[in-house]
Amino acid sequence: MIELSxxxxxxxxxxxxDDLTFTVRPGVVTGFLGPNGAGKSTTMRMILGLDHPTAGDVRIDGRHYHELPDPLTxxxxxxxxxxxxxGRTARSHLLWLAxxxxxxxxxxxxxLETVGLTAVARKKAKGFSLGMSQRLGIAAALLGDPRILMFDEPVNGLDPEGIHWIRGLMKSLAAEGRTVFVSSHLMSEMALTADHLIVIGQGRLLADTSMADFVADNAHARVRVRTPDRERLLDALHRAGLTAQDAxxxxxxxxxxxxxxxGELAAEHRIVLHELSVRRSSLEEAFMRLTAGAVEYHAHQAPPAAPWGADSRAAASGTGGQAVARTSAEG
Structure with missing residues (x-):
């Protein structure tokens, strides 16, 4: 268990x-979400004693990281x-950690066998792709057979087979009663992996809830209807106080x-329906809605480039403009 206070x-x-308090419990995969700059990496570094908190406390199974005799276990x-x-081979890197x-x-x-690197165990790490490096990092995390595992963006660089594998690995570790804490920007992947969510924004706790409750609380549903009796259905919906939009x-x-x-309205008015379905927001939509006010870096679409017309030539009267003009002419 990981406890932050x-x-x-x-x-x-x-x-x-900023004053984070939450508990990462065993037996479930807990997802750690937040926009860029939210403080996720800093939080993880403090859990491992790599950064020291200004205030507050974090404990691993009741102890600070520096109090653990053999921390990888x-x-x-x-x-x-x-x-x-x-310059180290995959095997020698893991051996010195052991x-x-x-x-x-x-x-x-x-x-090494668990993560699929047995065939390259004696190859130097500098020749590894990002996906192979990810597998080696996961091997290091598993090395001490620990009760708690923490992963920051574990699927970076992995191919589809590797992503499927790490998803299954995290679920199986949680099923064994271990504590699994994982940060990722891939919402689709988190939706398939995490049972519980911790969401932060600008360093503050925004949500500490189950995946199902998070989506239910921060998403919305829409009903899709298709019918050959469109006008009759619109009239029936209007009389019932329901507003429909053309999709x-x-x-x-x-x-x-x-x-x-x-469905009951359609049956009552004998209106044939070709489709009646509910569309609920995805985890990504729910996350965007919750964190909209906590995004530190906002990108804006660039305006279209102005044509190289009279206004542009007039603006190019300085040195930089002359350089652009010459380049254009030479091209």
Missing amino acids: GLTKRYGEKVAV YIGALLDAKAVHG QSNGIPAHRVDTV GDGVLEIEGDAAERI
């Missing part, structure tokens, strides 16, 4: 993590897949989860 980290005037983590000495944490050497071969291709959409009511 009032965890705060300041860098001068900048508050990176308590918590395994992947924060930076490329944080490996390039020896420094009192882990039997046979675990090295076990985890194109002959489809009407009604906000809310009113499928049963619409």
Whole structure:
């Protein structure tokens, strides 16, 4: 179990993590979500003792990280897949980690096989692709057979087979009763993997809830209807106080989860329906809605480039403009 209590980290005037309190419990995959700059990486670094909190406390199974005698046997983590000495082979990298944490050497071969790197065990890490480096980082996290595992963007660089594999691995680890804490920007993947969500924005806790409750609380539903009796259905909906919008291709959409009511109205008025379905927001839509006010970096669509006309030539009277004009002429 990972327990945070009032965890705060300041860098001068900048508050990176702001009074975070939550618990990551065993037996489920807990997703850690937040926009860029929300404080996720800083929080994970403080859990591992790599950064010291300005205030508050974080404990791993009741102890601070520096109090753990052989830390890799308590918590395994992947924060930076490329944080490996390039001159070491995959096997030697894992072997020194094992020896420094009192882990039997046979675990090295076990985890190399688990992550699919046995064939390249004696190749140097500097030649590894990002996907191979991810697998090596996951092997290091599993090395001490810990009860707690923490992954930051574990699917980066993995191919579809690798993504499917890591998804299954995290679920199986949680099913064994382990604590699994994973950060990712891939909402579609998180929706398939996580059971519980911790969401932060600008360093503050925004949500600590189950996946199902998060989507239900921050999403909305729409009912899609298709019928050859469009006008009659519109009249029936209007009399019932329901507003329909044209969604194109002959489809009407009604906000809310009113499928049963619409079906009953259609039956009552003997209106034939070709489609009656409920569309609920995805995890990504729910996440965007919740964190809209906590996004630090906003991108804006660039305006279309002005044609090289009279106004542009007039603006190019300075040195830079002359350089652009010459380049254009020479091209």
